[in-house]
Amino acid sequence: MYGDDLRGGVPTGPGGTPPGPPAVRPESPDPAVALLPPELAEAAGRIFGARLDLAAAYAELLATDGVVRGLIGPREAPRIWDRHLLNCAVVGELIPTDATVIDVGSGAGLPGLVLAIARPDLQVMLLEPLARRTAFLTEAVDALGLEDSVQVLRGRAEEAAVGPDPVRGDVVTARAVAPLDRLAAWCLPLAAPGGRLLALKGASAADEIVEHAAAVHRLGGAEPVLHRCGEGIVEPPAVVVEIVRDRLVGPTPRGSAKKSRGGKSRRR
Numbered sequence: 001m002y003g004d005d006l007r008g009g010v011p012t013g014p015g016g017t018p019p020g021p022p023a024v025r026p027e028s029p030d031p032a033v034a035l036l037p038p039e040l041a042e043a044a045g046r047i048f049g050a051r052l053d054l055a056a057a058y059a060e061l062l063a064t065d066g067v068v069r070g071l072i073g074p075r076e077a078p079r080i081w082d083r084h085l086l087n088c089a090v091v092g093e094l095i096p097t098d099a100t101v102i103d104v105g106s107g108a109g110l111p112g113l114v115l116a117i118a119r120p121d122l123q124v125m126l127l128e129p130l131a132r133r134t135a136f137l138t139e140a141v142d143a144l145g146l147e148d149s150v151q152v153l154r155g156r157a158e159e160a161a162v163g164p165d166p167v168r169g170d171v172v173t174a175r176a177v178a179p180l181d182r183l184a185a186w187c188l189p190l191a192a193p194g195g196r197l198l199a200l201k202g203a204s205a206a207d208e209i210v211e212h213a214a215a216v217h218r219l220g221g222a223e224p225v226l227h228r229c230g231e232g233i234v235e236p237p238a239v240v241v242e243i244v245r246d247r248l249v250g251p252t253p254r255g256s257a258k259k260s261r262g263g264k265s266r267r268r
């Protein structure tokens with residue numbers, strides 16, 4: 001991600017959406033850049049099945065409008081399928097049938113919109129605080145005809161979980177949003193009891209589990225479990241930290257999990 005107008009800083013991550021403004025922002029990227037590379041066709045067919053055309057339409061949106069509007073770095077366009085669509089979609093392995101999913105810090109729709117495309121059984125909420133991103137998400141949902149299964153909500157995770165009408169899901173996903181302790185503080189309250197956080201991480205995953213184990217426990221999370229999704233389908237597999245919400249704990253004091261360092265989410 002770049003051109004981020006969110007105060008307080010957000011780790012950049014597997015989205016591979018590098019920080020800093022691009023040297024030149026393309027006026028109108030060639031949609032051909034989002035064509036499915038032949039070497040990924042088999043994996044994409046296995047993952048998206050009859051919804052492959054829908055995935056291709058989303059890939060084109062990301063590589064054109066998404067780049068022009070600064071939601072995806074221009075250098076990401078040729079890597080849309082492997083680093084973004086396929087890598088996000090395989091996380092569906094960990095999501096039960098007919099689950100409700102809240103994607104925290106959805107950005108341009110990763111992984112939430114991809115999961116909604118790959119898994120028509122899911123109900124997905126894309127939770128994102130920045131207006132220009134929710135505008136893109138709403139337009140994308142309309143353009144892809146996913147209004148029945150995808151809802152876009154503008155807001156911060158830590159606020160959506162509280163108040164008179166709190167948001168809850170069976171599964172909460174997040175990619176490249178924050179270190180594990182802050183994610184647990186924001187996302188576990190969004191998970192129904194027994195539900196889970198699925199944090200898409202990269203090389204940092206194992207270290208983050210060790211570093212933040214005590215905080216996760218304090219926040220009501222079970223022991224984090226490391227998964228590699230899409231093994232034998234995508235290379236490299238997606239690295240996901242699963243944390244089940246196994247205890248209800250009181251609200252976390254605002255800002256209490258903000259001091260951790262490192263734990264940036266990187267894919268490789």
Ligand SMILES: C[S@@+](CC[C@H](N)C(=O)[O-])C[C@H]1O[C@@H](n2cnc3c(N)ncnc32)[C@H](O)[C@@H]1O
Nearest residue numbers: 001012015104105106107110156157175176177
């Ligand atoms: C680096 S981007 C990642 C976007 C997307 N998940 C991806 O992988 O490409 C981080 C996103 O988290 C969002 N974000 C930051 N703080 C948040 C919060 N407290 N609640 C929800 N989203 C947040 C930002 O607005 C931004 O869209």
